[in-house]
Amino acid sequence: MSLLADLLSTLFDRRYVFMGKQDERPLSELCTALMSSQGDISGAAIAHQILDGYATSDLAGKRVFFEFLNSEMDIDPSELERVVAAYKSEKSEENYRELVIAAEPKRQELARRLNQVPGATHQLVHMRKDLLGLLKEQPDLARTDLDLLHLFNSWFNRGFLVLRPISWESPAQILEKIIAYEAVHAIDSWDDLRRRLQPEDRRCFAFFHPSLPDEPLIFVEVALTKGIPASIQGVLGKERSIVPVEDVDTAVFYSISNCQGGLAGVSFGNSLIKQVVQDLSRELEQLNTFVTLSPLPTFCTWATKEEIDLPESDEALEELAASYLLEAKRKDNIPFDPVARFHLYNGALVHDVHANADTSENGRKQSAGVMVNYLYDLKKISQNHEVFANQKEIVASKRVQALAKAGSGQVSSPPKTAPS
Template identity: 45%
Template sequence: MRQTFVSQILNSIADAGRDLLDRGNGKSRSHSMEGLCRDLLTQRGEASGMALAREIVGLWYSLNEEERLSFFRFLQNEEGVNQAKLDKAISAYSKDKTPENLQNLTQAVEAPRQELMRRINFAPGGTAALVDMRKFIVSRLREFPDLSEVDRDLKHLLVSWFNRGFLEVRQINWRTPAVVLEKLIEYEAVHEIEGWEDLRRRLEDDRRCFAFFHPALPDEPLIFVEVALVKGLASAVQPLLDLQADRLDPDRADTAIFYSISNCQEGLKGISFGNFLIKQVVAELSVELPNLKHFSTLSPIPGFMKWLNSVNGKAAKLSAGKVTKVKKLLSEKNWWQNDEVVEQVKDPLEHLVAHYLLNEKRNDRPLDPVSRFHLGNGARLERINWLGDTSRNGLSQSAGLLVNYYYSLKNIEKNHEAYVNEKKVVASSSVQALAKSV
């Protein structure tokens, strides 16, 4: 990662702190992760504290799997909430609700590991290290659920540090530094970028790419969105990705299609940036290209086939026998290229997808994560596109179907309120009709 001017200053302070620690009172110092963390929590000097934090950051990357797990168990067991101190603070505040007792209670509720994480964050590279720490712990939570309290504390701090006020949106183009362009190829999660020529096509004049960045991670995109400038509502993704497709003059386009949105940092899982990014990109494109009248996604339905395969009986208006037949036909090799099979599955599949998106819910929210995301941002479920993505991933996730979520500038907030407050899936009449017909 390139050094910023601020990081150079922080490193110089840490160097001074290292000299101070080395000229200390002669006591031997711990060089273990746990020992360094204990020292950091008791250290009052800014320079020496930054030196310790920098040492912790460097050591983190050298730890093996077991050592990292041991470090998180230390955070869980030794740097958690002191129950006796908390009970005492609760008792004092319940008897006398003074500001001083409230402050003591507030301090007792917070685990010391949160202060430790704040101090680590001061080090050069501290933010990146903490994001990497959470990436590690998130990937191990299913196996080690007892570490969930540490994860919650770390996520709590990252939510504050990565709020919208700190983020910068940048347009990515072919002149963007290669270190960032390489990250796009690495992080693309929806439609794989197959090398530099593919990336070049996605950054040409009739395409746009925007990403959020954080000042502490200047070369690390947090999330990015890819946009195609087209005429009319796109119904399939392969033409948008075709390297040989005709290029369109951006001034002739009337529609911006958001065809890929990729979160880049696993350590920031559960921290949403996409809603802000889409709205800002819509605003910027509206200024740059006033000829654009429509803003829509061309989105996957990643949960559909998982849901369909879990159905053992009837689904929507289809009998158990018809559902079984559809699933059997979809299991045939290259079924989408067989006209006879396509004729049999098209109507029931479109019906099942519409039903799934409109009616299948958990906790009153759509099962499909992409649907939850766009509806929560104020989009309208506009259209279901038959065989819109015939890639291996598209076929395995959603039987090749794609969805347009339409962002109507005048209705975004109204749709958002209907979804949040009324739990309403705002959908076009055509999608609603598909859910009712067979």
């Protein structure tokens, strides 16, 4: 797998060097020129100048660029009506071709042409990150965002992704990005990173794309343990005892971090977990439990919103957390907690909750120190996924159900759970 990744990196990691005269036309005119260009060389030169021009623009210039894409490169409703009528009248090949062309916004083809420049994929991902930052003030730009997301879902589908193990021997530029992108439990030093990567009972895996060979898209950190841990302190403690690899029986996914803000909405986590489970199962046949140790990032926010005082006793706090996980829902009747939504949709079940499991400042602030184990029972993943996706029922262990029942008086809506 590593050799394949290196070969793909060599193949795709080429830098475009523009040697022509800089074109001073506005980005909108350059985009129009690119759409009318027929030659590969001239098209690549224009694409390069658009990308460079966008990258050097200030926020106001970027906003103008997106407004241009949103309005001037949108679908033409009148033309679409005409071709729909023609296709309805006669379902010929020509009419279908015209319908497909008219139904696609021009900005999608523009993005494809921009992407012909080596290195452009990463620039387009950054471009969407900027766009996402503008949507709150200009929600109408969501049309352009939907088009970029549509393209990225194709460009970054599982078939193009390469899974690489990350170890202490990985290139420094990759390790630096693991430190920078860690989103769950901050890595505060190189020694901290070494403790997460070097011991025999630790693993880390990341997805890469051939067009971004040095940029992880998402990575997961794994602790190999004997038994299911009840706190992150026990997993990441400086003085912890290393478990001999022949004694481990559990793989604990304790941190999953998305690395590219511009790829928000493109699903990687489900494929990543499934692939890592398969790889670890082949490497260590004695592994029989695959579980997470996850935060409840919106628990305290929810409690404040519901005007619920967090209990001081650990038992009561675990009861309230279990009620939150099983009963707190959005308007669409799926869990309020984003991490719960992710793992439940992937086919996990709520296995256990633990008070004082994350005593860090962030853990206290977001989750009141509570963490949860989501269990990936390999024999029931598909069944659990179907129950959650189709019936919006949460599969939970009997212990969690009992805790939730004890704490349900503080949560208004009744629980909807399926037995584990």
